[in-house]
Amino acid sequence: MKRFSTLIWLENRRNWIWSLPLMGSLLFWAWGIKQVTVMSVEERLGIRAGLLVAAATIGAVVLCMMIGRIRSETRKGQYQVLLMSPPSGYTHILSRFTYAAGVAFAFYIAIGFMFWWIFALAGISFDARSLFELILAVPFYGMSVTTLPLLAYTLLLMVFVSAYRLSGPGWVPGVVMLLGTPIAMQWVGEWIVRISYTLPGWRLFSTAPAALVERFGELDPETAMDINTALNQGVPVEPMLVMLVVTAVLLLLAGRIWQEVEA
Amino acid sequence: MTQAFLIVVRVLVVALFLYWGYRLWTGTRSWTSRIMGMFFSAVLIWQTTLGTWT
Numbered sequence: 001m002k003r004f005s006t007l008i009w010l011e012n013r014r015n016w017i018w019s020l021p022l023m024g025s026l027l028f029w030a031w032g033i034k035q036v037t038v039m040s041v042e043e044r045l046g047i048r049a050g051l052l053v054a055a056a057t058i059g060a061v062v063l064c065m066m067i068g069r070i071r072s073e074t075r076k077g078q079y080q081v082l083l084m085s086p087p088s089g090y091t092h093i094l095s096r097f098t099y100a101a102g103v104a105f106a107f108y109i110a111i112g113f114m115f116w117w118i119f120a121l122a123g124i125s126f127d128a129r130s131l132f133e134l135i136l137a138v139p140f141y142g143m144s145v146t147t148l149p150l151l152a153y154t155l156l157l158m159v160f161v162s163a164y165r166l167s168g169p170g171w172v173p174g175v176v177m178l179l180g181t182p183i184a185m186q187w188v189g190e191w192i193v194r195i196s197y198t199l200p201g202w203r204l205f206s207t208a209p210a211a212l213v214e215r216f217g218e219l220d221p222e223t224a225m226d227i228n229t230a231l232n233q234g235v236p237v238e239p240m241l242v243m244l245v246v247t248a249v250l251l252l253l254a255g256r257i258w259q260e261v262e263a
Numbered sequence: 264m265t266q267a268f269l270i271v272v273r274v275l276v277v278a279l280f281l282y283w284g285y286r287l288w289t290g291t292r293s294w295t296s297r298i299m300g301m302f303f304s305a306v307l308i309w310q311t312t313l314g315t316w317t
Contacts, residue, residue: 163296164287172283173290173300180303183310253295260293 007095018066019103022059026110029055033118041122048118052111059107060147064154067100070162089258097155097251104147108139124215126208133204141202144240144247152250153181159254163261188246192239201234273311280307 012019032051038044112135119126126134161174209227213219219227287300 160296160299163293164290172286173296176280176283176287176300176303176307180306183306183314184303253299256295257293257299260295261291 004091004095007091008099011095011099015066015069015099015103018062022062022066022103022107023110025059026055026107026114030114030117033114033121045118045122048121049115052114052118055114056108056111056142059104059111060150063100063104063107063147064150066103067096067151068154068158070096070155070158088255089260089262090252090255092262093155093159093251093255093258097151100151101143101148104143104151105139108143108147109135112136112139122215124211126211130205130207130211137202137204141235141240145243148247149243149250152247152254156250156254156257159257159261163257188242192242195242196236196238197233199237202237202240203231203234206231276311277308280304280311284308 029051033048036044036047036051038047116126116131116134157174157177160177164170164173209219209224209231218224281304284301284304287304288297291297291300
């Protein structure tokens with residue numbers, strides 16, 4: 001455990017120059033949100049939500065770049081001392097992933113708070129339960145389905161390419177993996193769609209319609225029915241479970257390769 | 264004519280993916296990397312020959 005915490009500390013030393021600006025960029029997005037002064041409340045809310053979605057997307061790219069530096073660091077010999085140290089390849093990979101996942105969680109919770117803020121600016125006040133779902137449940141679900149597998153995939157890609165760095169075919173491993181991934185993901189996606197809603201859905205924002213009605217008045221019956229149907233059905237938990245398993249498998253593979261190549 | 268051209272292209276692409284698979288097998292001492300390389304090469308060959316691309 002001490003080795004793991006030491007590696008986490010090392011990850012922080014190595015990556016704070018990425019994680020700190022990433023968190024600081026939220027101030028820029030907050031400033032951008034305040035600059036949106038369109039008259040229509042709905043339009044203003046839509047533009048601000050779009051800005052936050054852009055912030056979340058750019059944040060995911062930055063996190064992937066941060067975790068993907070493992071290859072250049074290995075090539076520059078930054079791991080030479082560590083490679084002779086007792087922690088296993090799995091511990092190295094897990095510490096790297098845990099640090100990035102921790103930063104991502106903090107970042108997306110902050111984005112969740114900013115969503116709550118733009119709703120408040122639009123005069124929509126959620127109750128405690130919806131707020132909790134907005135700042136914890138939605139970031140956790142979104143990260144499980146997108147960011148965590150993406151981080152694990154980037155890590156595996158870099159470790160896989162590094163496995164060929166001594167006598168290997170240069171760019172071939174990266175190209176083969178990048179070309180093959182969309183096809184493999186298509187199979188996984190089709191399977192996820194097939195098994196979705198086998199388990200009961202995760203019901204979120206069940207009290208949100210009341211807040212919308214309070215702000216905008218009664219919705220037209222068709223829209224109200226659509227919203228109620230969607231909220232009663234909930235979000236499927238299968239994509240989250242499958243992608244968490246995919247993440248674990250990708251990390252195991254990355255750890256195994258590290259163990260075989262670097263240890 | 265077009266069909267024959269597409270078949271030739273596919274054969275060439277499959278040959279390229281087979282060559283890449285060979286390079287990925289021989290380019291490392293990590294068995295997990297070899298298996299991963301074979302998996303992705305096989306996925307690409309499968310998609311080129313039996314996949315839904317036309």
